[in-house]
Amino acid sequence: MTKRIFAGALLGSTLLTGIAQAQEVTLTIESWRNDDLSIWQDQIIPAFEAAHPDIKLDFTPSAPAEYNAVLNSKLDAGSAGDLITCRPFDASLALYDGGKLADLSDLDGMSNFSDVAKSGWSTDDGSATYCVPMASVIHGFIYNKDAFDELGLEEPATVDAFFAVLDAIKEDGGYIPMAMGTNDQWEAATMGYQNIGPNYWKGEEGRQALLSGEASLSDPEWVAPYEQLARWGEYLGDGFEAQTYPDSQNLFTLGRAAIYPAGSWEVSGFNTLADFEMGAFPPPVPNAGDECYISDHTDIGIGINAATEHPEAAKTFLDWVASPEFATLYANALPGFFPLSETPVEIEDPLAQEFASWRQECNSTIRSTYQILSRGTPNLENETWNASAQVIKGAETPSDAGARLQEGLASWYEPKP
Known part of the structure; x- marks a missing residue:
């Protein structure tokens, strides 16, 4: 009887274990x-x-x-x-x-x-x-605080102040003003055009207008970011045309460049690589008092x-x-x-x-090319990479870039109001 009770208990335990494992x-x-x-x-x-x-x-x-x-x-x-x-x-x-x-x-x-x-x-x-x-991920600019302190610079809030900072760094000569290359193209669009652009096309308002056909990539608010990018080339250092994304990361984290047009995904890596204190500022607005917009993608x-x-x-x-x-x-x-x-x-x-604090101060939007507008050929995302790089290098004018992109988009995209 005792053996049967023990055997029954053992069988019951095995069944319960099997049920637990099955769950x-x-x-x-x-x-x-x-x-x-x-x-x-x-x-x-x-x-x-x-x-x-x-x-x-x-x-x-x-x-x-x-x-x-x-x-x-x-x-x-x-x-x-x-x-x-x-x-x-x-x-x-x-x-x-x-x-x-x-x-x-x-x-x-x-x-x-x-x-x-x-x-x-x-x-x-x-x-x-x-x-x-x-x-x-949020776009903006990461900067070397030690370099800014050394040169007596403050975070720029407007586009004019931004270029005044770049001019001061360039004149000093101790740092490359800004670390970004055009070899890989995507940075020129992602950390360039899509970074500063929302302040011109007013974020979601402009993006939705492009989707509905109420706006065109050749309109002033879509060409204006290229007009700013056309000025960047003189601040990117010698040989920026052949400079890759890792090259730019290294130039900044090694302390050779003062500003890095950035996505927030760089934070973790830069924290481990840079031996100087870093700060960040959102894309400067065109004019003092303008509402600000950020790419919060x-x-x-x-x-x-x-x-x-x-x-x-x-x-x-x-x-x-x-x-x-x-x-x-x-x-x-x-x-x-x-x-x-x-x-x-x-x-x-x-x-x-x-x-993250910029979300409380500015309006959030997403990258303009990502939803719907890059489904056809030519692909607007890839074309924007190329146009941004060409404009920075001075190989294409801002207005020509906008017209080219709009012509390519219109060849396959029919807006849906």
Whole structure:
């Protein structure tokens, strides 16, 4: 009798263990951010698993340049992870339209985000959202505070003051005024045109006017940023035409350049490389008293593979990603990547704090070429890279650049009022 009781207890224990094991789920996360693997492993995953011991996470990133191709192959083969890290706009929209990403419009956590925050991962009409917004990046200028103190310079608030600062640095001769090259082209547009442009086309107002056909890329407010960029060349140092993105990063972090046209994604790296104190200022406005606008660009989101076998566990994770707990953790683990949720987050890094503070002072918008306008040929995003680089080099006039871009866009894009 005792043996039978013991055997029954052992069998019951085994069955309970089997049930517990059967309930434990492992979710695999696909991502292109292989540079933050340790942050996921050491901070994000332990925090989630501590609160949800029945759900395990496996973060499996790909190389950034290979991510789209690798992900599409996995999705087509049925071998992709349960959770898909989403690039903004068209790449992810194509996945949703192809039935690869689940509709998350009814996810409880989505109520924490504004329509602008969700715009990078919503259908054109806004009726469905398929990725939870994780973070944006903000554009502006990072500067060497030691160099500014040495030369008696202050952060410029207007375009005239900006060029006065550049002139003073150039006249002194101890520093390259500004570190940016045109070899790779994308920086000229991303940290040049898209950085300063919103102050001219008035952010979302101008972007929406371009989408609706009420504005043209040859209009004064869209050409004006090129007129400013045309003046940058004389401040970028000798040989800027052949200077690559890593070259520019090195020039600044080694203390050889005073100002760096920047995206906030540089904060983490620059903190570890620069041995001088850094500051940041938003893109100077054309005239004193003008309302200011910043590019606060939706950068990274995360969605659910429509073919996952664990949709409920995946939703549990995404509700956590939409929470203030995750926003605070992510913002401080990766300073310079800013939460998009409407709940205020306390950011510890002072340089990242400075970028984030501009949201309280200025109107936020996203890069003008990213939503809808780069779906055709010629691709407006890539054409803007080229035009910005050509204008800075003096190889194309601002008005010619605007006319060329508008002609290319009009050849395939029919505005939808």
